[in-house]
Amino acid sequence: xxxxxxxxxxxxxxxxxxxxxxxxxxxxxxxxxxxxxxxxxxxxxxxxxxxxxxxxxxxxxxxxxxxxxxxxxxxxxxxxxxxxxxxxxxxxxxxxxxxxxxxxxxxxxxxxxxxxxxxxxxxxxxxxxxxxxxxxxxxxxxxxxxxxxxxxxxxxxxxxxxxxxxxxxxxxxxxxxxxxxxxxxxxxxxxxxxxxxxxxxxxxxxxxxxxxxxxxxxxxxxxxxxxxxxxxxxxxxxxxxxxxxxxxxxxxxxxxxxxxxxxxxxxxxxxxxxxxxxxxxxxxxxxxxxxxxxxxxxxxxxxxxxxxxxxxxxxxxxxxxxxxxxxxxxxxxxxxxxxxxxxxxxxxxxxxxxxxxxxxxxxxxxxxxxxxxxxxxxxxxxxxxxxxxxxxxxxxxxxxxxxxxxxxxxxxxxxxxxxxxxxxxxxxxxxxxxxxxxxxxxxxxxxxxxxxxxxxxxxxxxxxxxxxxxxxxxxxxxxxxxxxxxxxxxxxxxxxxxxxxxxxxx
Numbered sequence: 001x002x003x004x005x006x007x008x009x010x011x012x013x014x015x016x017x018x019x020x021x022x023x024x025x026x027x028x029x030x031x032x033x034x035x036x037x038x039x040x041x042x043x044x045x046x047x048x049x050x051x052x053x054x055x056x057x058x059x060x061x062x063x064x065x066x067x068x069x070x071x072x073x074x075x076x077x078x079x080x081x082x083x084x085x086x087x088x089x090x091x092x093x094x095x096x097x098x099x100x101x102x103x104x105x106x107x108x109x110x111x112x113x114x115x116x117x118x119x120x121x122x123x124x125x126x127x128x129x130x131x132x133x134x135x136x137x138x139x140x141x142x143x144x145x146x147x148x149x150x151x152x153x154x155x156x157x158x159x160x161x162x163x164x165x166x167x168x169x170x171x172x173x174x175x176x177x178x179x180x181x182x183x184x185x186x187x188x189x190x191x192x193x194x195x196x197x198x199x200x201x202x203x204x205x206x207x208x209x210x211x212x213x214x215x216x217x218x219x220x221x222x223x224x225x226x227x228x229x230x231x232x233x234x235x236x237x238x239x240x241x242x243x244x245x246x247x248x249x250x251x252x253x254x255x256x257x258x259x260x261x262x263x264x265x266x267x268x269x270x271x272x273x274x275x276x277x278x279x280x281x282x283x284x285x286x287x288x289x290x291x292x293x294x295x296x297x298x299x300x301x302x303x304x305x306x307x308x309x310x311x312x313x314x315x316x317x318x319x320x321x322x323x324x325x326x327x328x329x330x331x332x333x334x335x336x337x338x339x340x341x342x343x344x345x346x347x348x349x350x351x352x353x354x355x356x357x358x359x360x361x362x363x364x365x366x367x368x369x370x371x372x373x374x375x376x377x378x379x380x381x382x383x384x385x386x387x388x389x390x391x392x393x394x395x396x397x398x399x400x401x402x403x404x405x406x407x408x409x410x411x412x413x414x415x416x417x418x419x420x421x422x423x424x425x426x427x428x429x430x431x432x433x434x435x436x437x438x439x440x441x442x443x444x445x446x447x448x449x450x451x452x453x454x455x456x457x458x459x460x461x462x463x464x465x466x467x468x469x470x471x472x473x474x475x476x477x478x479x480x481x482x483x484x485x486x487x488x489x490x491x492x493x494x495x496x497x498x499x500x501x502x503x504x505x506x
Contacts, residue, residue, distance in 0.1 A: 004258055005259050005260065006259075007222065007226075007227065007260065008045060008229075009044050009228070009231060010043065010045040010046070010230045010231070011037050011043040011047070011233065011245065012237075013037070013232040013233045013275060014030050014046060014047065014049065015047040015048055015080055016047065016206075016230070017232040017233065017237050019237060020236045020279070021238075023281055025279070026060075027056060027063050029278050030048060030064060031060070032274075032278075033274070034048060034067070034068070037271070040264065040270075042262045044076065045078055046077060047079070048060070048061060048064055049080070050079070051082065051088035051089075051092050051100075052091045061092070061096070061097055065077060065097050066096065074098050075098055075139070077098070078097075078101050079099070081100040083104060083125045086132045089132055089136060089138060093138065098138055099171075100138055100139070100140055101142075102130070102133075102142050103145055104126050105122060105145055106143070106144025106146050106150040106158060106176070106178075107145075107153065108153070108154035108157040109146065109149060109153060109154065123161065123164050126164075127164075130170065134169060140170050141172040141174055141204075142172075143174040143206075144174070145176060146176075147177070148175075148176070148178065148190070149178075151190040152181075165201075171202065172202040172203075172204055173201050175194070175206065175226075176230075177208050178208065179210065180211060180214065180239070180240060181210065182217050184213060184219070187205070187207075187216075187217040187224070189224075190224075191203065191205060191220075191226050192225055195224060196225075203227050203228070204228035204229065205226045205229055205230070206230035207221070207229075208238075208240065208241070208242055209235060209237070209240045209242060209243065212240070215243060215244065218231075218243045219251055219252075222256055230243070231243050231249075232244065233246075234276060234283055234287070235247075236275070244288075245263075245268065245272075246272060246287075246288065246289035246321075247288045247289055249261065249263045249265060249268060249289075250265075250316060254316075265321060266321060268289060269289075269321045269322055273290075289321055361379060364379070364489060391500075392416070392417055393414065393415070393417075394415045395499075395500045396415050398410060398411065398434065398496065399411040399412075400434070408427055408428070408433050410425060410436075411423070412434060412441075414441055416441075421441040421445075423437040423441050425439075431492050434492075434495075434499070435449075438499070449506070450502065451475065452473060452475060453475060454472075454473070454474035455471070457469060457471050458470055469490065469491045469494050470485060470494060471485065471487075471491065471494040473485075473502065475502050482502075484498045484499070484505065485498055485501070486499070486501065
């Protein structure tokens with residue numbers, strides 16, 4: 001078997017990802033995630049903090065390095081440091097960290113206008129910082145900030161800097177597309193040029209996603225010969241974020257067979273959800289691999305194709321990521337979608353009943369956003385319990401009014417044995433107003449309505465849908481008690497439907 005090229009994956013969720021607007025991890029959250037990333041997801045390295053930022057950051061780093069030292073991960077824990085007369089290195093040494101990612105200037109523009117130094121002055125200070133790190137048993141990787149613009153606009157400077165660094169005791173060169181401006185073609189061209197010119201250097205690519213090109217750029221960087229990638233969980237990071245871990249891992253595994261990574265695919269989703277929970281940084285529903293909707297077929301024709309020969313599957317099988325394929329229920333559902341959901345629930349229906357359930361799902365889908373599989377047993381129960389052709393009493397129409405400062409009122413039109421009756425009444429609530437109007441109609445017919453004994457409302461357990469509401473009403477008279485149920489997307493309407501069933505029973 002052909003030898004695969006091993007690539008290091010460095011996760012920078014805890015450092016660069018924390019630069020997402022409004023996101024800040026506590027020390028205990030950082031430790032929890034550091035353990036998860038190294039132990040569970042199996043990333044090779046983690047960048048966890050910027051040096052000298054705050055006391056909280058120091059405590060977080062100390063907690064992680066103490067754990068990492070005990071568990072053999074200390075050299076996999078990295079800190080962003082600065083050329084700052086050794087303040088950063090003193091800080092990280094005190095916190096127990098052993099690897100610095102030194103931030104230097106990768107473009108002449110940044111050097112001139114931000115540092116206002118000449119290349120020689122900058123190189124000399126970088127050399128002093130590297131030497132000081134060695135004297136403190138700290139390993140050095142070097143970031144060339146704004147490297148991508150450096151390659152575009154001041155390539156001679158970049159190569160002068162790389163010539164200098166290639167002669168120093170630096171373990172890795174980290175090349176960031178700091179402003180997310182590279183096209184995939186440029187990314188391939190720039191990195192292949194560097195890898196060919198400096199075959200002994202270990203090169204990492206660090207992509208940002210401003211043009212939504214970070215995954216493509218990561219792919220091209222690997223093809224060009226880089227040795228490592230920097231990624232974040234859920235693509236967290238400043239502005240449009242960083243290259244997302246889940247998508248890049250899936251791309252490598254499916255499209256770059258010559259490359260080997262250690263990431264445990266089946267853990268991507270659980271890590272993604274935990275990070276989303278801790279940060280409040282929501283995962284878009286359509287985000288590849290980890291989004292809520294990406295393994296959900298909505299169109300009935302797709303479900304039908306899946307039933308016949310998995311016609312709408314691709315290599316991104318949900319089981320790879322410890323997930324399941326779903327079939328959405330709504331107005332575009334066909335019978336195939338519903339059958340798929342029934343199979344998962346272990347239910348079977350006759351063709352006629354399946355048609356009735358399909359009709360009800362489409363009707364609900366027209367009213368609301370979605371119906372969930374948890375709603376299905378309720379829909380089936382309601383549909384099989386209803387036979388409109390036998391109804392002697394039909395609630396033809398109603399107007400429900402609720403205005404601030406006024407009592408709710410209801411106007412209704414009811415057909416009883418082919419005769420139409422209309423009434424209106426107020427009440428303590430809209431349904432109470434409906435019942436008061438109904439009592440008026442039945443008084444005219446000299447009939448008594450049973451008493452309302454109990455009224456219960458619920459949504460299907462486990463359902464996160466706004467599609468369904470089931471109202472169960474217990475009615476009673478001298479002879480017996482009985483329950484009727486109504487199902488609708490609106491609570492009051494579901495109660496009216498339960499009442500209509502009661503009217504036909506009496």
